[in-house]
Amino acid sequence: MILALEIIIWIIFAFCILIMGGYLILAYLSYKAMRIYFTKNSFTNYQTILNSPLSPALSLVSPAYNESKSIVDNVRTQLALHYNNYEVILVNDGSTDDSMQKLITNFHLEKKDIKIPQHLPTKEILGVYKSTNPAYKRLIVIDKVNGGKSDALNVGINAATTDFVTCIDVDCVLEQDSLLKMVKPFLERTDKKRVIASGGVIRIANGCVIENGKLVKVEVPESFLPRVQVLEYIRAFLLGRMAWSRLDGLLLISGAFGLFDKDIVIKCGGYTLKTVSEDMELVVRMRRYMHENKMEYIATYIPDPLCWTEVPDSYKILGNQRSRWSRGNVETLWIHRKMFFNPRYGRLGMLSYPYWFIFEFLAPIIESVGIVFTLILAYLNLINWNFFFLLLLFCYTFAILFSMLAIMAEEESFHEYKKMSDYFKLIYSVLLEPTFFHPFITFSAMRGYIGVMFGKKSWGKMTRKGFAGKKEETPLSKKVATATPKPA
Amino acid sequence: MSAASTAVNIENSVNYPFAHNIETIVVSMILIFTYSAAILFIAVIILRVRKNRFEKVTEALKLKLNSLIMSAAFASNDDELNEVIREAKPVFSKEIRNSSQAQIIINEVLTIHRNLTGQSKDNLAKLFHGTCLMAYTLRNLGNENWHVKASAIHDLAQIKAETFIPKIEKYAVHNNIYLQQVAQIALVNLKGYDGLDFLGKLKNALSDWQQINILDVLRKLDKDKAPDFSQWLTHKEDTIKLFSIRLIHFFQQSYNGDKLEEFLHSENRFLKHEAHAALQKIKPSQHFELSNSDKS
Numbered sequence: 001m002i003l004a005l006e007i008i009i010w011i012i013f014a015f016c017i018l019i020m021g022g023y024l025i026l027a028y029l030s031y032k033a034m035r036i037y038f039t040k041n042s043f044t045n046y047q048t049i050l051n052s053p054l055s056p057a058l059s060l061v062s063p064a065y066n067e068s069k070s071i072v073d074n075v076r077t078q079l080a081l082h083y084n085n086y087e088v089i090l091v092n093d094g095s096t097d098d099s100m101q102k103l104i105t106n107f108h109l110e111k112k113d114i115k116i117p118q119h120l121p122t123k124e125i126l127g128v129y130k131s132t133n134p135a136y137k138r139l140i141v142i143d144k145v146n147g148g149k150s151d152a153l154n155v156g157i158n159a160a161t162t163d164f165v166t167c168i169d170v171d172c173v174l175e176q177d178s179l180l181k182m183v184k185p186f187l188e189r190t191d192k193k194r195v196i197a198s199g200g201v202i203r204i205a206n207g208c209v210i211e212n213g214k215l216v217k218v219e220v221p222e223s224f225l226p227r228v229q230v231l232e233y234i235r236a237f238l239l240g241r242m243a244w245s246r247l248d249g250l251l252l253i254s255g256a257f258g259l260f261d262k263d264i265v266i267k268c269g270g271y272t273l274k275t276v277s278e279d280m281e282l283v284v285r286m287r288r289y290m291h292e293n294k295m296e297y298i299a300t301y302i303p304d305p306l307c308w309t310e311v312p313d314s315y316k317i318l319g320n321q322r323s324r325w326s327r328g329n330v331e332t333l334w335i336h337r338k339m340f341f342n343p344r345y346g347r348l349g350m351l352s353y354p355y356w357f358i359f360e361f362l363a364p365i366i367e368s369v370g371i372v373f374t375l376i377l378a379y380l381n382l383i384n385w386n387f388f389f390l391l392l393l394f395c396y397t398f399a400i401l402f403s404m405l406a407i408m409a410e411e412e413s414f415h416e417y418k419k420m421s422d423y424f425k426l427i428y429s430v431l432l433e434p435t436f437f438h439p440f441i442t443f444s445a446m447r448g449y450i451g452v453m454f455g456k457k458s459w460g461k462m463t464r465k466g467f468a469g470k471k472e473e474t475p476l477s478k479k480v481a482t483a484t485p486k487p488a
Numbered sequence: 489m490s491a492a493s494t495a496v497n498i499e500n501s502v503n504y505p506f507a508h509n510i511e512t513i514v515v516s517m518i519l520i521f522t523y524s525a526a527i528l529f530i531a532v533i534i535l536r537v538r539k540n541r542f543e544k545v546t547e548a549l550k551l552k553l554n555s556l557i558m559s560a561a562f563a564s565n566d567d568e569l570n571e572v573i574r575e576a577k578p579v580f581s582k583e584i585r586n587s588s589q590a591q592i593i594i595n596e597v598l599t600i601h602r603n604l605t606g607q608s609k610d611n612l613a614k615l616f617h618g619t620c621l622m623a624y625t626l627r628n629l630g631n632e633n634w635h636v637k638a639s640a641i642h643d644l645a646q647i648k649a650e651t652f653i654p655k656i657e658k659y660a661v662h663n664n665i666y667l668q669q670v671a672q673i674a675l676v677n678l679k680g681y682d683g684l685d686f687l688g689k690l691k692n693a694l695s696d697w698q699q700i701n702i703l704d705v706l707r708k709l710d711k712d713k714a715p716d717f718s719q720w721l722t723h724k725e726d727t728i729k730l731f732s733i734r735l736i737h738f739f740q741q742s743y744n745g746d747k748l749e750e751f752l753h754s755e756n757r758f759l760k761h762e763a764h765a766a767l768q769k770i771k772p773s774q775h776f777e778l779s780n781s782d783k784s
Contacts, residue, residue, distance in 0.1 A: 013510070039635045043642055043670055048704040054696060054734060187700065190693035190727060387511065394514045397521035404528035411532050415539060423536065427529065 005382075012370050019359055020398050027405050029243035034303050034413055037242075046180040049187070050082055056163060056186065058086040058179060058259070061156030062170040063149050068097040072106045074170050077213030079138055083179040088139050089156045090170065094146025103141050108133040116142070120154040120270035123147035128159070149255075150271035150278040157270055160262055167279075169256045169309065173205055173215055178306035182259045185300040196261045196286050197299040199253030200306035201237040203416070204230045206313065215308055220422040225318060228429045228437045229311045235406040238303060238413065245301035249352035251287075253299070255279030257307035264289065264297075274335065277328020284336050284348075291345045305414060319444040326448030329361055364445035399434040546592050549583060553593060557600055560615040561608040569611050573618040580619045590624040591639070597621060598646045616647045629655065638670040645674030653678050660686035669698050676705045681713060687720050693727040699734065711739055718744040726756050733759065737766035745771045752776060 049055045060078055064071055071090075078088045092100050103109055109129035116125055122144070129141040144155055157165050164186065168174065175181075178200065185198045206229075207221030221227045244250045255278065268289045271278045283299060290297040312318040333356065340357065342349040377383050407426055410416065417423065556576050563569035584590045594616075601612040616622055628640035629652070641659060644652050656678070659671035675683035684702075687694075706714075717735040720728050721744075733751065736744045748770075751763030760778065767776045 040666055042635060043638060043666075045701075048701050052700040052704060053738060054700045054703060056696075184697060187697035188695045190695055192693070390511065390514055390518070394518050394521075397518050397525065401521045401525040401528070404525045404532070408528050408532055408535075411535050411539075415536075420536065423532065 005377075008373065012366065012373070015362075015366050016395065019363065022355065022359060023239075023402055026243040027239045027402070027409075029246050030239045030241075031409060033242045033246035034238070034409065037303055038413070044184070046177055046184070049180050049183065050084055055083075055085055056183060057161075058083065058164045058166055058183065059156070059160035059162045059262075060086060060088045060166045060168060060179075061091065061153055061160065062089070062168050063091045063093050063152030063156065064095065064099060064170045065093045065146070065149075065152070066095045066097045066099065067170055068095070068099045068102060070171055071099050072102055073213050074172075075103070075107065075139065077173065078168075079136065080176075080213070081174060081179050082176045083183075085162075086138065086179065087161065089159050090139070090141045091152040091156045091159075092141065092143045093148070093152040094144060100141075100143055104129065107131045107136045107139055107141070109139075109141055114140075116155065116159045119158050119266045122151050122155045122158065125155065148273060150273050153278070154270040157262060157265055163262055164259055165262045165265065166257070166259045167255065168258075168307070171309065172202075172256050173210055173213060173308040174257065175304075175306050175308075176214070178257070179259075181302060181304050181306060182257075185298075185302065186259070186261075189298075193296045193298050194261065194264075194290075195300060196264045196290060196297045197250075197253050197283060198259045199241070199250070199299075199301045200257055201241075201303055202233060202254050202256050202307050202309055203305040204233055205308040205310050206230075208308065210308075218416045219419070220417055220425045221313075223313050224429070224432070225315070225437075226311050226313050227425060228433050229318075231403055231406065231426060231429050231433060232437075233311075234410050235403060238409045239402075239406050241301050242303050244352065245299070247347060247351065248298060249347045249355075250299045250301055251284055251348075251352050251356055252280040253283050253301070254307075256309050258283075260286070272335075275328050275331035276324050277332050280328065281332045281335060284332055284339075287348050288336060288339060288345065291348060303413060305416065315440065319440070319447065322441055322444035323448035323451060326361075326364065326445040327452050329356070330449060330452045333357055333361055364442045365449070367442050368446050396434050399438070400430055403430040403433065542588070545589070549589060549592055550596050553579070553583065553596065557597055557612070557615070561600060561604060561612050563611055569614060570618075573615055576615060576619050580621065584620065584624070587624070587628075590621070594621050594625065594643055598643060601647065613647050613649075617649070622649075625649075626652075634664045634667045638667050641667075641670050641674045645677040648678065650678050657686070661689050661691070665692070668692075669701070672698065673701050673705060676702055680709050681706070681715050684715070687723070687728055687731070690725065690728060693725055694731055695727070699727075699731045702731075703734070703738065706735070707738075714739045714741070716744070717741060718747050721747055721751075726759060730758055730762055733762045733766050737762070737769055740770055742770040749776075752778070 060081075062074075062078065067074070075088065075090055090103070092103070108131050110132050111127045112130050114128040114130070116128065124145045126143040126145065129143065131137065131139050140159060142155055142159055144152065153167055156167070164183070166179065166182065182198050182200055186195045189195045203218075204221065204226060205215070206223075206226035207219045208215055209217035209219070220230060241250060241252070258279065260282075264286050265282070268282070268285045270282075272281050272285070275281045287297070287299060312321055333353070336353070339345045339349040339353045341354055345353070374383070374388075407423075407430070417426070556572065556579060560569060560572040560576065563572055580593060584593065597612055597616055601609055601616075604612065625640045625643050628636050629644070631637050631640070637659070641656050644656065653675070656671050656674050659667050660675055662668045662671065672683075672686055675686060677683070679685075684706075714735075717732050717739065718741070720732040723729055723732070729751075733748060735741075736748065745767060748763045748767050751759045752767070754760045754763070764776055764778050767774070
């Protein structure tokens with residue numbers, strides 16, 4: 001009995017060490033990748049893309065469902081991005097509010113007899129609208145029967161007239177030069193490797209000041225939950241994805257803002273309706289497609305903060321969001337289970353997928369088992385409490401160290417949070433996160449897994465207040481968004 | 489939390505052979521993590537303070553030297569300019585305490601230089617040549633780090649330092665792709681259309697990004713003096729052929745239409761599509777058809 005216990009203890013302890021080591025390796029790789037990126041781009045003048053006749057045309061696809069409060073401002077923001085050759089395709093996914101009416105009125109829309117090709121199967125299209133005002137000539141609005149985010153995105157991809165599609169959440173605030181930066185990896189390609197996707201850093205807009213759809217001041221949110229998520233996003237984007245990009249093992253490009261090779265997206269079948277984590281699933285499927293067809297490719301990622309979004313500031317909504325993310329993870333891993341330790345898929349099968357499986361999928365389960373195990377041992381009076389707290393401190397100090405590495409990476413690279421008080425607010429969150437936030441996230445993930453077992457499929461309710469009219473005195477933290485892009 | 493569950497009673501009732509080893513390791517690791525986190529905490533503060541101080545120093549430096557730079561730019565004759573340069577020499581030497589400060593001043597001069605035309609632009613070039621700024625740039629050109637070298641090439645091109653063209657030329661076909669790109673753009677900046685000679689020697693692909701940058705410089709030149717871009721249509725590298733087609737298209741060299749028609753049957757779909765687009769533009773009176781499979 002005691003031997004069995006000790007074996008279990010050692011397995012759990014080894015798992016912890018494995019996770020910690022994995023995180024530190026990723027942090028190191030990210031740091032190196034960022035340095036290379038900044039050195040490489042120190043001579044970059046993005047304005048040349050803006051003015052060039054050789055710049056590729058892009059299509060911005062935004063699905064919208066009951067976004068009435070913010071839709072007009074957000075479309076205006078999208079129409080004012082710094083890029084010459086692009087179209088904005090807004091897909092109204094059967095909104096039950098007055099979104100469509102607002103779009104028609106504000107952008108002088110007129111129903112046109114435009115046939116949308118059916119490269120990807122979608123629900124019925126009710127109408128295609130274009131503006132009578134030449135100022136909005138880039139805008140195409142498609143009204144369709146409700147079919148979910150993936151279906152709406154597929155309609156937008158079908159309607160895109162260009163070779164590259166950018167899929168963005170309509171409520172996100174994009175940096176003015178985001179398209180210029182995002183398209184660069186595609187332009188740097190040579191014939192040998194095809195760039196199939198490019199992603200950028202998503203940052204948290206809670207607490208920031210946004211005027212006329214533009215981010216004018218960056219601050220750390222006042223309330224605890226969004227603030228801790230700031231930390232979480234910095235960690236995930238700066239210390240995680242940058243490393244995976246360097247390792248050519250990127251599995252996820254946030255649904256909030258990603259640029260894709262339309263040809264490959266269509267050949268792969270577009271966004272799937274089978275999962276609530278359609279962004280991750282698409283990237284995995286695109287990569288799998290390229291491997292299976294023996295085509296050389298890369299999926300890239302750039303560390304510049306290109307897109308700002310709001311995150312939930314209530315435990316209920318955050319819990320639902322994280323539960324949905326973990327369901328999405330399980331669904332995606334299950335759909336592509338064939339890749340697990342399959343050398344045919346190279347690093348994708350031998351490294352990325354196993355990492356995702358072990359560190360993202362198994363971690364909440366192992367942690368939960370650990371908690372239950374501890375409780376049982378405590379009940380049986382088999383715990384040495386001194387040693388218990390020592391191990392607790394071990395995990396806690398590592399969590400602090402890793403978060404500090406993320407803050408250091410942020411400071412050295414973008415230094416977005418200028419005020420010293422912002423730094424101390426983040427440190428405060430660093431200290432509290434492992435004790436309050438992390439257990440809650442683990443619990444929510446477990447809820448997601450249980451949801452999968454019971455066949456739960458829904459996205460959950462999504463309500464927004466919108467960015468418009470927000471001033472310095474009115475932090476954005478009141479807005480509720482369950483569809484925030486995942487950082488993991 | 490899960491690791492905490494290893495805290496089984498190790499001392500009294502049960503004998504765990506490896507437990508004491510864990511304890512030693514764990515305590516050591518806690519100390520390492522704590523010290524590292526504390527060091528990072530202080531490092532971030534130092535970094536912030538240094539960044540803020542650097543920003544202040546930069547602003548102060550710019551403010552201090554701006555009037556001198558402007559005096560040089562708007563000097564009405566050579567005597568006045570020489571006087572300003574004489575005055576600037578010790579000031580620049582005194583203010584430049586390290587390489588980043590030198591780069592700040594160089595960037596400031598180049599930014600103003602970029603926004604000016606005619607005599608004022610020439611004056612700033614003379615200021616650059618007549619002070620220690622050129623010496624710093626040349627020192628950087630000899631630096632071992634490729635990005636420092638690239639920065640110097642970029643600066644020399646901006647200031648139109650044509651005498652250094654032979655030094656820059658060798659980097660246009662360098663193994664380091666980024667250094668190569670900066671040098672190629674610099675050459676086109678300095679030599680105009682003649683700067684494209686490197687295309688003939690280039691063995692690697694020319695990315696779309698690089699093509700955009702080169703075209704950006706070429707667009708500012710006199711279109712009538714453009715050479716026959718078809719000379720690179722027979723290059724071994726497809727991306728250089730592609731660039732040639734694009735240049736023929738952009739510069740409307742309709743006399744190269746027949747040569748482009750050959751590309752309508754190319755196995756490379758990019759060349760085929762680009763040739764088709766170019767032909768439609770430069771020979772609008774003729775109809776060029778792509779097969780249905782090509783269109784997809």
